[in-house]
Each structure stands twice: as structure tokens, then as C-alpha cells.
Amino acid sequence: MSLLSEAFARARNEDRAALVGYLPAGFPTVPGSIEALKVMVDAGCDVIEVGLPYSDPVMDGPTIQAAAQQALENGTRTSDVLSVVEAVAGTGVATVVMTYWNPVERYGVARFAADLASAGGAGMITPDLTPDEAGPWLQASAEQRLDRIFLVAPSSTDERLRYTTDHCTGFVYATAVMGVTGARTATSDLAAPLVRRTRNATDLPVGVGLGVSDGDQAAAVAGYADGVIVGSAFVRRMLDAGGDARVAADSLRTLTEDLAAGVRRG
Amino acid sequence: MTTSPTTSPTTSPGPPRSAGPATGGADLSGHFGEFGGRFMPEALMAALDELTVAWQEAMADPTFTAEFDRLLREYAGTPSMLYEAHRLSERAGARILLKREDLNHTGAHKIRNVLGQALLTRRMGKSRVIAETGAGQHGVASATAAAYLDLDCVVYMGEVDTERQALNVARMRLLGAEVVPVSSGSRTLKDAINEALRDWVASVDHTAYLFGTAAGPHPFPSLVKSFVRGIGDEAREQCLALTGSLPDAVTACVGGGSNAIGIFAGFVDDPEVRIVGFEAGGEGMDSGRHAATIAAGEVGVLHGARTYVLQDDDGQTVESHSISAGLDYPGVGPEHAHLAATGRASYVPVTDEEAMKAFSLLARTEGIIPAIESAHALAGTLRLAEEMPGATILVNLSGRGDKDMGTALEWFGLGEDRGEVLAEDATEEPR
Structure with missing residues (x-):
């Protein structure tokens, strides 16, 4: 059983949803992102997504764009992302990389998979790579025993839900809204039907991302999903801390605890 | 205007996708x-x-294609002229034919x-x-x-x-x-x-x-x-009517590459016709400030397609530079990447300076002010003519230069009252 499957199984045994937290590597600095992610692990995240900052993030709203841009301006490299994974995975938490495809292809798909596996990474989420174009990644992930998490969307046909989930391992990432990443004040009414349709296609755990920013929203999503994925809200806390590491850590801890309580209410 | 069926198989792993007539050059999954x-994100799949289905059905529907053809004719002003540029030809030492897309409604x-x-x-x-x-x-x-x-x-x-x-x-x-x-x-x-x-x-x-x-x-x-290939289809007929034969070479500027693929489409199946695209060489290839994606890029994925991309060692997109906003793009259409990789077409950089020289030359020899994008094709063609003296070269003059007068004003110092002398200098001498 993979680290990811274990994390979701543990949450399921406790009759709750898993909390999945995201931050880009290198934001605000490489050591800063490691410290921040460790706070999130300590305060209750079950799974960590380490973002690989990319110059053309078409699925991201302004908050994550700003963080990625800052990370790139600070000189964050692909190899730094792997070192962040290694540090976070060292805490024992299931750690995956979330990345647009071109940096992986540039690094070399097989090489990236091998280096991710030896860093202790559990798998990879690919927002702009669907199984249609994923031949080399399907092979490399199988060889390295990494989980591959593809996205499903409210617009996915039932046929595509079956096709996509057939190629997923670990969990399925369901995007709750039609739109880019970013905290939203109301939870989506498209998410629950999507999770229901996804469950008809697969037995894998289904995590819901895009838009969740507080414990109440997390509780609402936890009512129908196996995982609650939070990204922009964490990034927002970091941005608002304005580079003060202590303020950032306190703020991340407070948010994580709120969300962790939420996934236990749902 | 039709698309030709191909028999290429889709690549595995086979996704669920409606079969249908294919797409001329691409296999069923593009x-x-x-x-x-x-x-692309799954949300857009x-x-x-x-x-894809709506387009394929439309292209097979005579009502749609007739309406498209009517609009092109009555509203856009096509077919655009094929114009033999006599004075420019004299200067170039080759027979230069301009496909006058600059005369279309909206100027390109x-x-x-x-x-x-x-x-x-x-x-x-x-x-x-x-x-x-x-x-x-x-x-x-x-x-x-x-x-x-x-x-x-x-x-x-x-x-x-x-x-x-x-x-x-x-x-x-x-x-x-x-x-x-x-x-x-x-x-x-x-x-x-x-x-x-x-x-x-x-x-x-x-x-x-x-x-x-x-x-x-x-x-x-x-x-x-499929919507721009009329450029090449028209030009092929016009060239045959004017000269009695196909051109020896066809040229166009290449940013993303729509005007180029449009004119190349008419000749790609004529192996005797040389096909050359000219990319933006900006301040020169050594400067690193250019947009010559095929000449200097690496294979990668940008904006949904695998193609040549200007990128760094980590796959981050590198900023492109060109005096021409329309060529200032760090990627290129995937069919051009394919034509380059297979050797059917070649792609060559042209600097800002060469393009501006050709911009001025066309104005002075033919009374036509081209878009700076198209001036890259002209500049490259002048170079090609040295290699192919006496040849017939068809150039896609993809747009007109009105929009570029601000750039030209600054480049040539046209606002200063130095009159005739300065403009001649601009034509003859590099800045």
C-alpha cells in the first residue's frame, strides 16, 4: 500500500476526510517553504502537495501565480523542489509534487520519477497533463512505484471520468469549480455531483480542490469527499505575513488547525 | 475548402474521442x-x-463553407491580389511575387x-x-x-x-x-x-x-x-496563372505561424517548391534577445502543444524579444515544428535591423508599407534571392504597416526634420 493510500485509509478509519495542504517550493525561500510545510504537517495536514513553480501557470489564480513568480525570482530550481520533498517526506507524511508538465519533461520524465522516488515522494499531480498524453509518465510512475494523480472536472463526461480514473493511483483530484485556483467565499454546488459521478467510475479516494479556505467549507466538502485540498488559502496566509516567518508560521498553524477540525466535523 | 482524411492511428493510451474526418497533417488526436x-487541464477537454466535432461537421457542411467563402469574398475582400514587385525584384535579383494579405479588411x-x-x-x-x-x-x-x-x-x-x-x-x-x-x-x-x-x-x-x-x-x-489555407490555395492558382509554373520558393514570417502555415499549405505537397519561414532574430542570435523558436528553442510543451519552446534548463519559458509584437512569442505552431524536423521547410532568423531595412525598402521601391512582421519575410527573401538568383519567390505579405508607424518613427527618426537624406540612409544603411 502506498503512503498516499495509507493516509487516506487512516482518515477513513477515523471516519473523516483527509486534509491535503499545498504550498509552492521556494516560496518565500527554499528553507522558508520547508519550515512552512513542516508547520502544516505538525498542525494536522495528512498529505502535502509541494508545488513546482512554473512560468506559465494557466490553472492558477492570482494568489498562487504571485507565489510561484516570487519563488522563480528567488532562483528556485527543479532540484530545489526535490530537496523540499525530501525534507517534508522525512517527517513521514505522504508528499506529492504538483507540477505543470514542461519542467518534468525538461528534467527528463524517467529521471524525475527516479529522483522523486529517492527523495521519498509519493507521487505527482499533473494539472495540465491528462492520461491522453501521459505515456512516458505512466511507465515511469509504474517503474518507481509512484502514485499518479490526474484531475477530473465538472465538465468531464462519464466516459472521460472512467478513462481518467483508470489511470489514477493513490487518489483522484476533483476540481470543485470550473475555474482557476483561488479561495472562494462559497463552496461549489458542482463538487458533490462530480464526486458522486467519480465514485461510479472508481473505488479510489476522491479529493476535492479549488476554493476551500476555512474549516466550515472544509467540513462541507468532507461531508461527501475523501479528501479536502487547500492551496490558495495557505499561500494567502504566507503573503499576508509579509515575510515575517513567525507571523507566517502562527497563521499557517491556526488555519491548519481550523481546517483539520473541519474535516473531522464533515 | 476540405480536410483530407488520414489513416494515422491515434497514439496509445487511446483516450475516448470521437472519430471523424481528420485534420490534414495531424493524426486524429492532433x-x-x-x-x-x-x-490541457481536464476541465477544457x-x-x-x-x-473538434463541431468544426469537422461544419467543414463538411456545404452551407457553412459557402457562408464562410461568401464572407471572405464580400466582407474580407479575398482573394487577395498576387502582385509582382518589379522594382523590388530588380533590387533582389530574383522575381518576387507578393501575396497581398495586407489589403484584406482589417489589414492582415x-x-x-x-x-x-x-x-x-x-x-x-x-x-x-x-x-x-x-x-x-x-x-x-x-x-x-x-x-x-x-x-x-x-x-x-x-x-x-x-x-x-x-x-x-x-x-x-x-x-x-x-x-x-x-x-x-x-x-x-x-x-x-x-x-x-x-x-x-x-x-x-x-x-x-x-x-x-x-x-x-x-x-x-x-x-x-483550415481557415487560413485559402492564402496558399489562392496563391498557387494565381502564380500558375501569372507565370505558368509554381514558384521556386515560398516564404513567410513565423511567430506562432498562422500566416506561414496558410501559405505553406498550398505548396507543401509540391516537393519542387522550397519552403522557408523567417523567425524574429531580434537583436541577433548571440544577444539572446530574439524570438527564433525553431532556430534556438528546445522541444517542450507550451500552451497545450509539444513544440519548440524558448526555455531554460528547468523548462521555464524564457522571454522572447522582437521589434515586432506579432512575432514576439517563445513558442511556435506544432506543424511548423514538424515541417522543420522533417526538413520539408527550413526556418531562419532575421534581425530587427534587417527587417526594418526591408520595411523601408518596400516602402521606397513599391510604395507599400508592410507590417514589421511581414518585413521579416521580405528581409529573409532578399537573402534567399542571393542564394537563388533569378528564381521566382512568393512572399506572404501578411499585413500592412499602419500599426507600426510609431515604431518606424522612432527607429528611423522620422519625426526629425532631416527629410530626404535621412530616409535614404535608412534604406541603404544599417542603423
Whole structure:
């Protein structure tokens, strides 16, 4: 059983949803992102997504764009992302990389998979790579025993839900809204039907991302999903801390605890 | 205007995708050899499939193609003339034929693409279009087609480009479009595409994305080609009628590559015709400040397709540079990547300086002010003529230069009262 499957199984045994937290590597600095992610692990995240900052993030709203841009301006490299994974995975938490495809292809798909596996990474989420174009990644992930998490969307046909989930391992990432990443004040009414349709296609755990920013929203999503994925809200806390590491850590801890309580209410 | 069926298999792992007539050059899932394909968020997959089917059905529907042809003729002013540039030919030492796409309504080849896509939008029952634009030509064409067909129109344009192409911003707004300046990333065309894609993910149920070039995810490279290939089909007939034979070479400028793929499409199956694309060499290849994607890029994925990309060792997109906003793009259409990789076409950089020299030369020898984009094709053609003296070379004069007068004014110092002498200098001497 993979680290990811274990994390979701543990949450399921406790009759709750898993909390999945995201931050880009290198934001605000490489050591800063490691410290921040460790706070999130300590305060209750079950799974960590380490973002690989990319110059053309078409699925991201302004908050994550700003963080990625800052990370790139600070000189964050692909190899730094792997070192962040290694540090976070060292805490024992299931750690995956979330990345647009071109940096992986540039690094070399097989090489990236091998280096991710030896860093202790559990798998990879690919927002702009669907199984249609994923031949080399399907092979490399199988060889390295990494989980591959593809996205499903409210617009996915039932046929595509079956096709996509057939190629997923670990969990399925369901995007709750039609739109880019970013905290939203109301939870989506498209998410629950999507999770229901996804469950008809697969037995894998289904995590819901895009838009969740507080414990109440997390509780609402936890009512129908196996995982609650939070990204922009964490990034927002970091941005608002304005580079003060202590303020950032306190703020991340407070948010994580709120969300962790939420996934236990749902 | 038809698409030819191919028998190429889809690549494994086979996704569920409606079969249908294929796309002329690409296999059923939009691959041109190792290039192309569809690297996009899952949220857009259904819309891209829907668009593929609607486009294929439309192209097979005589009512649609007749309406498209009528609009091209009565509204856009095609077929555009083929003009033999006698004085330029004398200077070049070769017979130079200009395909006068600069004379189309809105001043460039772009109108062909947007009329096709806007008609398709109406046929699909959508009421809103979005577009990205670099130089502003595609934005103006989109705003024009949207006004004509009564569609809401939003155009995303990098902030840098809204500044250097202020006149086109005004034209779009006059035509009723909303122009959104994009301030993220390098604030140019690539970031405008990112922003348009972000809009589209959220609006895809009622909005069509009028993609401005023969790039992006399947079906756009093939779809756009199907609407602009009239350039090459017309030019082939016109050239045969004028000269009695095919040209020895066909040339065009290449940014994303829509004007080039349009004219190349008419000749790609004629092996005796040499095909050459000219990319923006900016301040020179050694300077690193250029947009010569095929000449200097590496294979990667950008904006939904595998193609040549200007990128660093980590796969981060590198900013491109060109005096011409329309060529200032760090990617290129995947069919061009394929034509380059197979050797059917060659792609050569032309610097800002060479392009501006040709810009001035055409004005002085033929009384035609070309777009700076098209001036890259002219400059490259002059170089090619040295290699092929006496040859017949067909050049796609893809747009007119009115929009570029601000750049020309600055480059040549036209605002200063130095009159005749200065303009002659500009023609003869590098700056």
C-alpha cells in the first residue's frame, strides 16, 4: 500500500476526510517553504502537495501565480523542489509534487520519477497533463512505484471520468469549480455531483480542490469527499505575513488547525 | 475548402474521442509526428472535443463553407491580389511575387481565421468570444468579426503590447470589444494566452476561444490552418496563372505561424517548391534577445502543444524579444515544428535591423508599407534571392504597416526634420 493510500485509509478509519495542504517550493525561500510545510504537517495536514513553480501557470489564480513568480525570482530550481520533498517526506507524511508538465519533461520524465522516488515522494499531480498524453509518465510512475494523480472536472463526461480514473493511483483530484485556483467565499454546488459521478467510475479516494479556505467549507466538502485540498488559502496566509516567518508560521498553524477540525466535523 | 482524411492511428493510451474526418497533417488526436497533441487541464477537454466535432461537421457542411467563402469574398475582400514587385525584384535579383494579405479588411491575414472561428461560434450557439493578441491584429480582427456577428468580445493583451500598439487598442475598443491588459509574467503575448485560458476554464459553457494562431492544443493548429489555407490555395492558382509554373520558393514570417502555415499549405505537397519561414532574430542570435523558436528553442510543451519552446534548463519559458509584437512569442505552431524536423521547410532568423531595412525598402521601391512582421519575410527573401538568383519567390505579405508607424518613427527618426537624406540612409544603411 502506498503512503498516499495509507493516509487516506487512516482518515477513513477515523471516519473523516483527509486534509491535503499545498504550498509552492521556494516560496518565500527554499528553507522558508520547508519550515512552512513542516508547520502544516505538525498542525494536522495528512498529505502535502509541494508545488513546482512554473512560468506559465494557466490553472492558477492570482494568489498562487504571485507565489510561484516570487519563488522563480528567488532562483528556485527543479532540484530545489526535490530537496523540499525530501525534507517534508522525512517527517513521514505522504508528499506529492504538483507540477505543470514542461519542467518534468525538461528534467527528463524517467529521471524525475527516479529522483522523486529517492527523495521519498509519493507521487505527482499533473494539472495540465491528462492520461491522453501521459505515456512516458505512466511507465515511469509504474517503474518507481509512484502514485499518479490526474484531475477530473465538472465538465468531464462519464466516459472521460472512467478513462481518467483508470489511470489514477493513490487518489483522484476533483476540481470543485470550473475555474482557476483561488479561495472562494462559497463552496461549489458542482463538487458533490462530480464526486458522486467519480465514485461510479472508481473505488479510489476522491479529493476535492479549488476554493476551500476555512474549516466550515472544509467540513462541507468532507461531508461527501475523501479528501479536502487547500492551496490558495495557505499561500494567502504566507503573503499576508509579509515575510515575517513567525507571523507566517502562527497563521499557517491556526488555519491548519481550523481546517483539520473541519474535516473531522464533515 | 476540405480536410483530407488520414489513416494515422491515434497514439496509445487511446483516450475516448470521437472519430471523424481528420485534420490534414495531424493524426486524429492532433499530433504532427512527435509534435502537437493536447496538454490541457481536464476541465477544457470536453470543450476541445466539442469544438473538434463541431468544426469537422461544419467543414463538411456545404452551407457553412459557402457562408464562410461568401464572407471572405464580400466582407474580407479575398482573394487577395498576387502582385509582382518589379522594382523590388530588380533590387533582389530574383522575381518576387507578393501575396497581398495586407489589403484584406482589417489589414492582415488574421481576418480569415476569425471569420471562420466566429461563424463556428455562432453555429455552436455560443454568445461570447475571447481572444489573445500580441500586435493587436488578431484582437482587431476578433473585435471586427464579433461586431459583425453580434457576439460579446473580450481581448487579452499584454501590458507591454498595449503600450507599443496603442492604436490597435483604440480600434478594438471602438469596435465594441473589451480590452484587458495583462500584467502577469512578461506582460506580452504568452501571458495574454495564459489569461485567456484562465478565462476560458471558467466560461467555457458559453464562450468560444478564438485562438489567434496555428498553435495551442488540438484542434486549434489544424482548425486555424483550415481557415487560413485559402492564402496558399489562392496563391498557387494565381502564380500558375501569372507565370505558368509554381514558384521556386515560398516564404513567410513565423511567430506562432498562422500566416506561414496558410501559405505553406498550398505548396507543401509540391516537393519542387522550397519552403522557408523567417523567425524574429531580434537583436541577433548571440544577444539572446530574439524570438527564433525553431532556430534556438528546445522541444517542450507550451500552451497545450509539444513544440519548440524558448526555455531554460528547468523548462521555464524564457522571454522572447522582437521589434515586432506579432512575432514576439517563445513558442511556435506544432506543424511548423514538424515541417522543420522533417526538413520539408527550413526556418531562419532575421534581425530587427534587417527587417526594418526591408520595411523601408518596400516602402521606397513599391510604395507599400508592410507590417514589421511581414518585413521579416521580405528581409529573409532578399537573402534567399542571393542564394537563388533569378528564381521566382512568393512572399506572404501578411499585413500592412499602419500599426507600426510609431515604431518606424522612432527607429528611423522620422519625426526629425532631416527629410530626404535621412530616409535614404535608412534604406541603404544599417542603423
